[in-house]
Amino acid sequence: MSATGIGAAVRRKEDQRFITGSGNYTSDITRPGEVRAYFVRSPHAHATIKKVNTKAAEKMPGVVAVLTGADLANDKIGGLICGWAITSKDGTPMKMGAHPAVAADKVRCVGDAVAVVLAETLRQARDAAEAVEVDYGVLPSVVDPAKAAAKGAPQIHDVAPNNMIYDWHLGDKAATDAAFASAKHVTKLDIINNRLVPNAMEPRAAIAEYDQGNDALTLWNTSQNPHVARLVISAFVGMAPEHKLRVIAPDVGGGFGSKIFIYPEEVVALWAARRVKRPVKWVSDRSEAFLTDAHGRDHVTKAELALDANHKITGLRVHTIANIGAYMSTFSSSVPTYLYATLLSGQYAIPAIYAEVDAVYTNTAPVDAYRGAGRPEATFVVERLVEVAARELGVDPAELRRKNFVKSFPHQTPVIMAYDAGDYDASLTKAMNMIDYKNFGQRKAASEKNGKLRGIGFSTYIEACGIAPSQAVGSLGAGVGLWESAEVRVNPTGSVEILTGSHSHGQGHETTFAQLVSDRLGVPIETVSIVHGDTDKVQFGMGTYGSRSGAVGMSAIVKALDKIEAKAKKVAGYMMEASGDDIEFKDGKFTVKGTDKSVGWGDVTLNAYIAHKFTGGQLEPGLKEGAFYDPTNFTFPAGCHIAEVEIDPETGKTTIANWVAVDDFGNIINPMIVEGQVHGGIAQGVGQALLEGAHYNSDGQLVTGSFMDYAMPRAADLPSFKVDTTLTPCPSNPLGIKGCGEAGAIASPAALINAITNAVGHENVPMPATPSTVWKAAQGGMKKAAE
């Protein structure tokens, strides 16, 4: 392993830029003549729009235009769409309501845009927004997914009677029912997976510019996948043909899924820029982000686990109501279905699984993928069930897991996935040793002496990453293929530019992708640059989400590098008057096999472009190759997290005493970056389990709409994590990578709630387990123990 190659803990190249304030974020960009956009948003959760009066606002100082939903409709700008078609049990397609970028007839959640003001300055736009008069006819609203489909609930979209988008199922109902009928023990749980606000550090932003001469539009935005944004805005919104629309996502300060989606504001910026023929800039403030960024999770689930007399799991039955919000966001339909129910087998060999998912509209912000997307929800269901089953059966939770682990690979689950490689026993054993599981009893006794409750909880999670084989996802309803593309440009002087369809918004691609190139071509990492996030530069791309950039994005780079090496060998062959087949390439040197004749990397790259040594036109000049990589399977990162907590029963305060994470991510490019991803993921999972919860009141008002009321995890809430790995290389991609970006957020909530419920002796601890919730549970647990 070289100092900058695969496996080296290279410091992040991009951090120099970020920590010195030299990053280039969308809101840092200023275009000549730009106007600022400010949205007038609905304060009502559900209302008809009777009238929008913009006259007074139009006369305010600095105002360039005030545009409404009616203007948008007049200009025939299409609505936003959900790109994954889900079919209900009865074979009918999902019922997708229209989603105009600016509401014209009806608002369906607080924060729905009803008008946009364009003015010379932001302050002027904001002042004029005050003068826009909207006459609403307020309607009753529904925010609770469990009540959305009830008789008499307010009807949100006409196309979706009873607010039901789809009632979907997966698995074998008859086999599962049979497993339950013959079960020796059944464990049942009611679970609410709490709604979360993503809260990326950089709020969303968009600048749109219209080039009148070429009739072309450019959009700078905070996107995780600029090519997909271009495709959707072109093909579905109908803004401009693809070749007349350039989308640039420069430095982006965190996404966690929330910046995958195509949002109304960027559509409006493009439309408005063309209308007023000036660049239009919109930057979300934090209050808007709370209301309008797609939220995460929000499931209401009934789950049951069947076990036989030998404590083998024989069946799993799940019914989930998934809150989709007021509109179907870009990938919202896939999250509670193919990213959720397909992972319900966990790390276990379960012969029969049946899952039913009802997706419903409510008068809340749209819900879509958030770090983990469906897999945290699945892991929480499975890992809570298994832990509670062990408690009910009076067996060690680690042993119950071990007994039911998948032990041979490949393993076909009853819910689509075919696990390719793993060693679940290895990660469990390592984690138990690291946390000193066998002496937990002593630590518990010591806590009790101090009047504290101590608990320990496991989460042996699995996820499906490397999203995804195009044919497979196509057969499941995806509207796009999920390959990745790369181009390798070698310059005459030997430096290398990698153009990738992946997009880095905190993942460190500029470092890890360069490590791959340095390792492969034997060139210094400083001579490699990574270009991403611009549809005019990068040939194509599907973007970054679902822990796919390593497994899919880097695999595309490997394919292009294969072609570069083959071509470079031919160039070296001409230079040394040998056949390309006789050239060996190692450590940046090309050698004629069995001789001491060699040429260096820089000589070859120069000769590729001066082309003086090529004869007869058999070899094209240049050294630039592109590739598309389509994965053959999902990847299956898995591992074991163990949380140990100490609870003060007097105050309900939970202190995380110990946290061990042992993950199998396959081969690792940069262990330091991987560890950082694990830390961040656990922090978000701890946030979900202990602190975070988006709450709408019965009028549909978001009452956790700022950091005063929505608690994010802070350093003091988190312990010093003990992180380690085990390794089974992924057999389905050339680098053996599985992906690591979401694991922490997927594994951690179950581990933490298992630990808390273990400590308090009471299973009813809903997330977020705030001190008041834990206090109540602790009192209940003590009462139960006394009886």
Added chain:
Amino acid sequence: MALEMSGEYDLPQKREIVWRALNDPAMLEKCIPGCETLDKLSDTEFQATVKLSIGPVSARFKGKVKLEDIDAPNGYKIVGEGEGGVAGFAKAQASVALADEGEGCKLTYKAEAATGGKIAQLGQRLISGSAKKTADRFFENFVEALKEYK
């Protein structure tokens, strides 16, 4: 509605005079906290502009004040609803009852309030305090103004 409040006040005037004051737009304008204008549309309906601040959000609400369930001189319901533009909206209603008590009379009220939009989003923890304070201030102002009222 989201929020409920109640209270009672001993007033230094006879019930008939208090009742007249409660129906006097000039008195209402003087006593509604932050009230900048109150224009009579009819005997029971007024157009009002009220400046309110809750936590970090301060806005001028334009809306209507209506008197309902009038039972002279025993009480009525006063209903207000205003749009604060970007700040959102506020709604409140208070049932007011008067009863003779010694030389003066006793006023009791039960009020409900709800907010939406930015005030609800940002001011959640402050709304209950602010609403109670606003209601109290109205009646405090009213008691004070009554001393001079004829």
